[in-house]
Amino acid sequence: MEAIADGRVCIGLDVGGTFTDLFLLDEIRGRTFRHKLPSTPKDPHRGPIQGIREILEHAEITPGKVDFVGLGTTVATNALLERRGARCALITTKGFRDVLEIGRQCRPHAYDIFAKKPQPLVPRDMRFEVEERISADGSVVLSLSDSDLHRVAETLTSIQVESVAICFLNSYANPAHEQYAAQFLRDRLPNLDITTSQELVPEFREYERLSSTVVNAYLMPVMRSYMARFSNAARDLGLKKALFVMNSGGGIFTPEMASQRPIDMLLSGPSGGTSAAIYQAALAGYSQLITFDMGGTSTDVCLIKEGRAELTHARTIDGLPIRSTSVDVHTVGAGGSSVAWIDDGGMLRVGPKSSGADPGPACYGRSGFEPTVTDANVVLGRLHQEYLLDGALKIDANLSRQAIERSIGLEKRLQTADAAAAILAVSNTSIAQAIRFISVERGMDPSDFMLVPFGGAGPLHAADVARDLDMAVLIPPAPGVMCAMGVLTKNVQLDLSQTRIFRTDDASAAEQIKAIFLDLECRIVESLRESNVDPTGLLYEYMIDARYVGQNFEISIPVATATFDIEAIKHEFHLAHTRLYGYDQRLSALELVTFRVKATIPAATPDLATKHEQHTPDPKPCDRRQVFFHSLGDFIECPVYRREQLIAEVNIAGPAIVEQMDTTIIVPPDFYGVGDKWGNLILKKKHEGSI
Numbered sequence: 035m036e037a038i039a040d041g042r043v044c045i046g047l048d049v050g051g052t053f054t055d056l057f058l059l060d061e062i063r064g065r066t067f068r069h070k071l072p073s074t075p076k077d078p079h080r081g082p083i084q085g086i087r088e089i090l091e092h093a094e095i096t097p098g099k100v101d102f103v104g105l106g107t108t109v110a111t112n113a114l115l116e117r118r119g120a121r122c123a124l125i126t127t128k129g130f131r132d133v134l135e136i137g138r139q140c141r142p143h144a145y146d147i148f149a150k151k152p153q154p155l156v157p158r159d160m161r162f163e164v165e166e167r168i169s170a171d172g173s174v175v176l177s178l179s180d181s182d183l184h185r186v187a188e189t190l191t192s193i194q195v196e197s198v199a200i201c202f203l204n205s206y207a208n209p210a211h212e213q214y215a216a217q218f219l220r221d222r223l224p225n226l227d228i229t230t231s232q233e234l235v236p237e238f239r240e241y242e243r244l245s246s247t248v249v250n251a252y253l254m255p256v257m258r259s260y261m262a263r264f265s266n267a268a269r270d271l272g273l274k275k276a277l278f279v280m281n282s283g284g285g286i287f288t289p290e291m292a293s294q295r296p297i298d299m300l301l302s303g304p305s306g307g308t309s310a311a312i313y314q315a316a317l318a319g320y321s322q323l324i325t326f327d328m329g330g331t332s333t334d335v336c337l338i339k340e341g342r343a344e345l346t347h348a349r350t351i352d353g354l355p356i357r358s359t360s361v362d363v364h365t366v367g368a369g370g371s372s373v374a375w376i377d378d379g380g381m382l383r384v385g386p387k388s389s390g391a392d393p394g395p396a397c398y399g400r401s402g403f404e405p406t407v408t409d410a411n412v413v414l415g416r417l418h419q420e421y422l423l424d425g426a427l428k429i430d431a432n433l434s435r436q437a438i439e440r441s442i443g444l445e446k447r448l449q450t451a452d453a454a455a456a457i458l459a460v461s462n463t464s465i466a467q468a469i470r471f472i473s474v475e476r477g478m479d480p481s482d483f484m485l486v487p488f489g490g491a492g493p494l495h496a497a498d499v500a501r502d503l504d505m506a507v508l509i510p511p512a513p514g515v516m517c518a519m520g521v522l523t524k525n526v527q528l529d530l531s532q533t534r535i536f537r538t539d540d541a542s543a544a545e546q547i548k549a550i551f552l553d554l555e556c557r558i559v560e561s562l563r564e565s566n567v568d569p570t571g572l573l574y575e576y577m578i579d580a581r582y583v584g585q586n587f588e589i590s591i592p593v594a595t596a597t598f599d600i601e602a603i604k605h606e607f608h609l610a611h612t613r614l615y616g617y618d619q620r621l622s623a624l625e626l627v628t629f630r631v632k633a634t635i636p637a638a639t640p641d642l643a644t645k646h647e648q649h650t651p652d653p654k655p656c657d658r659r660q661v662f663f664h665s666l667g668d669f670i671e672c673p674v675y676r677r678e679q680l681i682a683e684v685n686i687a688g689p690a691i692v693e694q695m696d697t698t699i700i701v702p703p704d705f706y707g708v709g710d711k712w713g714n715l716i717l718k719k720k721h722e723g724s725i
Contacts (some may be wrong), residue, residue, distance in 0.1 A: 042101035045089070046521035047082045048280075048303045049073055049107040052330020052371050052392050053490060054081040055515040055696070056089045059522060067093045068515045068694050069489070070423050075390060078109050079264040081668065082249050083271060097272030104521035106280035106306045110259050110299040115155070115352050119252035120196040120227070124161040125186055125215060126244065127203040131161035133241055134248065142353075150364035152353035155252045160188045160193065163410050171205035184219050190223060197227040201244045201448040203364070206236040206533045227254040234295065235357045237533040237628050241350065246297060248356040253296035261289040276566075278526070280306050283362035283526020284343060285634060294420070296527075297358045300351060304334040305361040306520030308343045311486040314510040314522050316341060317712040321510075324469055324483045326499065327363075327517070328491040330371040331388040333465050334363040337472045345473075347531070347590065356428050357631070359529040364472050368464045370408040370491040371395055374438070374457045376445050384460045386707035396437035397429040409434035410454035411494055414662035416691070417670065417698055424695040454459070455664045462495055484508050488516035493699040497688075497717050498664075501704070511677075511713035514696020524637040528561060530554050531628055536602050537583065538624040551576055554602040554631040554704075562633075568652045572633050579628035582609045582619055588627050653679040653686070663689060663703055670674070670703075677715075688720070 048055045050073060050260060058067040069089040074081040082105065090097060102459065113119050124131065134154050143149035163180035168177040178585055180405055188199065198219065205212045209232030216230050229251040231243050265277055278286040282301035304327060311325045323338040337344050344362040348355065366388025372392060373405045375382050382406060389395055393402030395409045412434040413418045419431040435450050443453040473480040481504040487496035488510060490510070496507045536543060556575060562569045579588035603626075608618040655673035662669045670689060677694035680686070686707040692699035694714065699715065701707050707717045 042096055043099050044102040044307070044522050045100060045104070046067045046087060046518040047085065047103070047105045048306055048517035048521070049078060049082050049105070049109065049513070050303060050329045050331065050517075051075065051108055051291065052369070052394065053531070056082075057512065057515045057517040057522065058084045058089050058093055058095075058518040060095065066512075068297045068696055070514060072391075072392070072394070073425070075112070075392060078107070079260060081571060082264070083267045086268070086273070087271060089475070098274055099652075100273055102400055102522070103268065103273060104274065104278045104280060104286055104302040106517055106525065107260075108303055110257055110296045110302070111351070113253055113256045114249065114354070115157075115298065118256070119155060120255035121194070122156050122160070122197045122199065122248065122252045123190055123193070123196060124129075124156045124244075124248055124251075125200045126163060127167060127294050128163040128165050130203060130240070131158070131163050131444050133244055134161065137241055139174070145583050153650055154500075155248050155354075156199070160195065162189065163659055165420050166202060166206045166211050168204045168211060169200065170204050170207060172204070174208070176209075176233065178211045179215055179216075183215060187219060187222050188651070190219070190226070195226070195256045197229070197251045198245045199229050199231075199244075201231040201240075201619075205230075205232045205683055206238055206243070209233075218560075221666060227251065227258065229254060230600045232661050234297065234684045235531065237357055237531055238535070240533075242355045242357050247352055249356060250295065252401055253299075253312065254293065257296035257299065259295040260571055261293050265289055269578040278521075278524075280521050280524065281527065282358060283345065283527060283529050283632070284309060284361055286521065286524045287526060288526060288565040288567060291528070291561070293342065295689065297356060298360075300356065300362045300483075301561060303341075303517045304336070304363045304365075306418065306524070307334070307488055307517040308336050308361050308520070309340065309364070309523045310516040310520030311488060311510065312338060312341055313520075314516075314712070314714065315484060315508055316484055318508065318714050318716075319381060320484045322483045322510060324480060324505070326465065326469070326487045326496065327489045328465070328493055329369050329389065329489040330384075330491070331367075331369045331482045332365050332372075333368045333489075333492075334365050335465070335468045335472055336361055337478070338369040345399060347449070347628075357630070359531075362472075366468045368407070368461045369489075370411075371406050372461065373404045373406055374410070374442055374460070375404070376442065380446075380458055382442065382446065384457060384464065394428075395434070397431060397434040397464075398427070399430050399433060403437055403440075404435040405434070406456065407457060407491065409437055409699075410457040410461075411491075413438055413454040414458070415672070416474070416494060416662075416700055418693065427507065440614060451669070455662060458495070459664065462498045462502070465495065471505060474647050480505055488513035489574065489699050490514045493692075493697045494701075497702050497705050500717070501702070501719065509699055509715045511715065512696060514694075526562075526567060526633065528538050528558050528631050529630065530561075531630045533628045535625060535627050538626060543626070545599055546600055547578075549594055549631070550629045550720065551598070554629065555633070557578045558631065558633045564622055567635070569635070571635055573636060574604065575604055575632040577630040577632070578626055579630070580624050580626050582611075583625050585625075590630070615708070624686060636646065653684055655690075659691075661689065661691065665703060680707075680709045680715060683711075686715075 056069040111409040165179040221521035231247040279292040321341040327334040346362040380465040393400040395406040485505040576593035656676040661672040688701040690701040
């Protein structure tokens with residue numbers, strides 16, 4: 035399978051819960067096209083296929099001329115959140131089937147007697163135990179029982195499961211039993227999807243490994259079906275090139291890999307947006323960023339230092355621990371379709387419930403009656419009163435007013451405009467708090483970073499959020515389709531890990547490290563070949579999760595070269611520990627715990643930048659309308675500009691509105707905007723002086 039090459043036609047897609055975004059790059063003729071249409075949650079492959087058809091018609095390009103299609107999707111995430119996964123079973127070591135419910139002693143709501151734990155993805159009567167035991171050092175204590183496997187196979191046939199997770203105690207140290215059990219079932223039940231923990235995440239900590247394996251098995255049939263339907267529909271449309279899929283770690287891989295490892299798809303879309311933001315901001319000379327992706331359902335924020343997104347290898351989604359490498363985004367339920375409501379104590383809340391794409395906000399006129407953030411923006415004049423997406427999406431502002439007045443205004447005894455302003459204030463506060471979580475709570479000042487908003491709703495709220503955090507804002511040329519654009523900036527990538535615990539003062543430590551990384555490299559090459567990807571040109575990055583002897587948690591540190599020098603590893607760990615905790619213990623021995631390899635096949639990054647030399651220092655507004663600003667407490671007449679007018683070195687003083695197909699930008703009265711030659715619009719508070 036080929037990656038992106040020079041002089042080709044490339045399409046990036048991002049399928050969100052509310053909208054499907056597309057970005058087309060025609061390198062041959064130096065053109066780009068953007069498109070946005072409502073998602074189709076009930077039939078998720080239909081929206082992106084329709085979007086491809088429409089954007090190709092607009093670009094006057096036939097499907098057969100397309101050389102690359104990359105897809106970011108929330109299908110796996112939504113299936114998990116909405117519990118629409120497969121009928122799944124679990125096979126585990128005798129005595130351990132209840133670990134899935136017991137979890138850990140540390141609880142997120144330790145003192146809340148009404149707190150509800152997430153329901154296990156596998157009910158108890160579909161969790162099967164087998165006689166076997168492997169010790170922590172990998173030695174076999176009790177051999178696997180064939181009679182148990184026969185019994186389980188017969189039961190699985192009778193209860194008609196679609197997928198099975200296999201997770202045995204300490205299998206990360208010795209995978210033999212899991213491998214044998216998986217082959218045993220494949221021989222007898224060839225149509226069954228099987229996930230083994232030793233293939234997926236061979237790491238220690240039994241609960242997290244078990245949970246991750248179950249989540250992957252739960253999603254495998256869903257993702258396999260989705261990938262098959264999308265690929266077939268793409269071929270029927272006339273697309274000839276194979277599809278690539280965006281993964282959570284910031285790379286792309288094949289549909290086969292996505293079907294085998296749906297756990298790596300849970301943050302597919304956000305990783306594309308961060309990549310595009312890094313690319314666009316770098317053109318303007320910025321590398322210290324906080325990205326702010328506000329779509330229809332949620333808002334994702336991510337901290338980027340020196341042009342690299344922070345990564346994490348563990349996170350919790352809807353109460354379920356997940357072990358998978360992903361861009362370290364923090365998510366809050368504050369999107370354009372997030373519903374505003376009054377809780378039992380009379381407090382105004384926004385989200386996490388969302389109206390999604392269907393029925394969507396009340397203004398869509400699709401029987402949605404609950405007020406949303408989008409409805410609040412419509413009522414306040416911040417969005418066009420009759421249509422969105424350059425007229426492709428008709429809206430009814432009266433429906434927004436009725437929804438807000440009925441559900442919020444009457445309840446709180448507020449005028450409709452004041453109720454709408456309160457909805458935006460609550461939403462903006464949630465977003466600002468999320469940004470503080472990834473910056474202030476980690477010892478960093480958000481004012482040292484540039485805020486980069488994207489998603490359809492990001493630029494609407496960016497200035498108000500930035501005001502609270504004393505930040506400047508960089509709005510890219512195509513913020514509404516940044517996640518789709520980001521797919522085109524990615525390399526083929528695969529991340530694998532392996533737990534092996536030993537000390538740095540072990541005489542054979544260096545040799546053990548080399549052997550572990552060599553084994554991971556071989557597994558990566560084998561996986562790529564099985565997915566018809568040529569591994570030629572693979573580049574490797576190495577990480578080790580390490581800790582001082584006696585510590586309970588690890589720090590992930592980079593290993594600069596393949597020499598794996600012990601002293602260099604120790605030095606890197608001491609520096610990281612000091613940076614995080616303010617001290618180190620250089621005389622203490624280290625434990626090396628988990629070893630990680632990121633493998634990439636570099637692709638030629640397409641030139642997505644458009645340089646503008648034309649100056650329009652005094653653009654003329656295309657319209658004027660009454661807009662409510664909270665700082666003024668009233669509606670005022672506000673000029674409306676088209677984004678296409680704002681070429682290099684343009685100056686706009688707030689209040690102003692800037693409209694484009696994929697988003698709307700708000701410049702409040704206390705802000706001003708300056709355009710740069712790369713098509714970015716930079717917003718700052720007026721008292722800060724000129725840029």
